[in-house]
Amino acid sequence: MRKLLTLTVLAMLTVLSTGCATMFGQDKQKVVYHINYNDEKQLNAALGNVKNHINAIGKDNIDVKVVMHGNGVDLLKTANTDLDMQQKVIGLKKDGVAFEVCNNTLVNKKINYKNDLFDVSEKDIVPSGVAEVATLQQKGYVYIKP
Amino acid sequence: MKQEKRFSDEFLNAFVDNQIAAEEKSQAFIEISQDEALNRQVCELRKLHDLVQLAYREPPAPPARITSGSISRHARLRFGVAASVLLTLGIVLGSLIHLPSPTTIPTVTIASEGSAQRAATSPKRVALPMAPSNTMVATAPTRESMAVSPVTSLLSAPTVTPVPVVAQKEISDSAQTKVLIHLARDDVEQLGQALDDIEGLLKHYRETRQNARLEVVVNGGGLELVRTDTSAFAGRIQRLQREYDNLTFAACQNTIDRLVREQGIIVRLLPGVITIDSGMAEIMRRQNQGWTYLQV
Numbered sequence: 001m002r003k004l005l006t007l008t009v010l011a012m013l014t015v016l017s018t019g020c021a022t023m024f025g026q027d028k029q030k031v032v033y034h035i036n037y038n039d040e041k042q043l044n045a046a047l048g049n050v051k052n053h054i055n056a057i058g059k060d061n062i063d064v065k066v067v068m069h070g071n072g073v074d075l076l077k078t079a080n081t082d083l084d085m086q087q088k089v090i091g092l093k094k095d096g097v098a099f100e101v102c103n104n105t106l107v108n109k110k111i112n113y114k115n116d117l118f119d120v121s122e123k124d125i126v127p128s129g130v131a132e133v134a135t136l137q138q139k140g141y142v143y144i145k146p
Numbered sequence: 147m148k149q150e151k152r153f154s155d156e157f158l159n160a161f162v163d164n165q166i167a168a169e170e171k172s173q174a175f176i177e178i179s180q181d182e183a184l185n186r187q188v189c190e191l192r193k194l195h196d197l198v199q200l201a202y203r204e205p206p207a208p209p210a211r212i213t214s215g216s217i218s219r220h221a222r223l224r225f226g227v228a229a230s231v232l233l234t235l236g237i238v239l240g241s242l243i244h245l246p247s248p249t250t251i252p253t254v255t256i257a258s259e260g261s262a263q264r265a266a267t268s269p270k271r272v273a274l275p276m277a278p279s280n281t282m283v284a285t286a287p288t289r290e291s292m293a294v295s296p297v298t299s300l301l302s303a304p305t306v307t308p309v310p311v312v313a314q315k316e317i318s319d320s321a322q323t324k325v326l327i328h329l330a331r332d333d334v335e336q337l338g339q340a341l342d343d344i345e346g347l348l349k350h351y352r353e354t355r356q357n358a359r360l361e362v363v364v365n366g367g368g369l370e371l372v373r374t375d376t377s378a379f380a381g382r383i384q385r386l387q388r389e390y391d392n393l394t395f396a397a398c399q400n401t402i403d404r405l406v407r408e409q410g411i412i413v414r415l416l417p418g419v420i421t422i423d424s425g426m427a428e429i430m431r432r433q434n435q436g437w438t439y440l441q442v
Contacts, residue, residue, distance in 0.1 A: 002223070005223050005224065034440070034441070036339070036343070036442060069343070070339050070342070070343065070442075071339070104346050104350075108342075127350060128346055128347060128350040130343045130344075130346060130347045130350075130440065130442065131346075131347055131350045131351070133438075133440055134323065134325050134347070134438045134440060137438040137439070138323065138438060143438075143439055143440070145441045
């Protein structure tokens with residue numbers, strides 16, 4: 001009888017541990033960084049925040065999206081010419097960071113993303129940057145405005 | 147009075163974590179809401195608190211520990227089994243809750259100018275714009291049975307879709323979207339851009355037929371946006387209010403009181419702007435109610 005009970009406990013513990021493993025596996029931290037300014041110091045600081053955030057918890061445990069609209073799009077404009085900024089963007093992309101650009105801004109400011117912005121393709125364009133920030137939060141992304 | 151630090155960091159943390167007595171808390175709440183720096187500090191703490199909570203979702207409850215030695219080994223073992231079963235059940239349930247629910251309530255309403263239909267919380271199936279005339283109401287039911295009907299030609303571009311697509315879209319639409327936008331600076335250029343963003347967002351929700359509510363909370367320097375004597379955008383704000391009945395401007399009473407107290411300014415607000423006790427408190431309340439927070 002006691003043996004049977006012990007076995008049951010062991011079986012339960014196995015189920016439990018696998019359950020835990022799968023749960024923690026899918027529990028990546030999801031974060032949206034919101035950027036709508038073009039002050040270079042601030043931009044550099046923001047990218048530094050993202051990098052530090054990733055370093056702190058490991059790139060495999062985090063899903064970061066940087067959403068830019070309004071003046072914030074200048075980040076990728078600057079990265080076209082400023083090699084330091086460019087390296088930062090490349091590094092973060094390697095860590096899995098997605099840089100999303102607001103289409104409203106592209107239209108309003110007449111920006112051609114292929115020529116004017118650094119490494120932007122169609123999949124990086126969202127219809128509205130502000131709406132994207134809201135939508136991501138609804139999907140469980142934590143909002144950070146550096 | 148401003149200089150001395152009235153609350154220690156530990157106290158503020160306990161305040162944010164809801165770990166102090168109700169009486170003390172309400173007293174602290176009043177004092178905090180009267181001090182902008184404190185207010186901001188609490189807001190930051192709360193943000194951090196939310197962040198941590200999100201990062202570490204609630205773990206399953208640990209089994210209660212029995213310390214009494216009088217219980218027989220047998221009983222303890224049986225208790226262990228029961229606890230494991232409960233734990234496993236908790237984890238399975240937890241992960242089920244974790245998965246995105248396929249049954250979000252589809253709510254699709256279209257805000258048309260001048261009409262005052264507010265966010266209905268009950269599920270709606272038919273995505274039709276508010277009828278400008280009775281004739282359209284009369285023809286509306288036929289649309290469900292026919293993929294292409296005369297009504298479709300009356301609808302705006304995104305509506306002209308075959309019925310199955312509409313149905314799919316309704317499912318992908320989440321329940322009501324509620325967004326709080328916080329403006330706290332008096333930079334005219336920035337405020338102008340903020341209004342661009344707000345208008346863009348309202349347009350986006352209207353075009354994508356999302357049932358959304360927007361609340362713009364102004365405090366500190368942001369109050370200038372809605373004061374009759376300082377606003378550079380009075381006309382624009384009134385136009386936005388007319389065009390979008392799902393938009394509210396809310397001004398912080400604490401800021402208004404401070405202007406009276408410190409600068410002797412009698413604040414008059416633009417028509418339609420409501421006041422709230424404290425901008426910071428409103429931001430916390432709204433976030434607790436599931437609103438999305440945005441600072442533009």
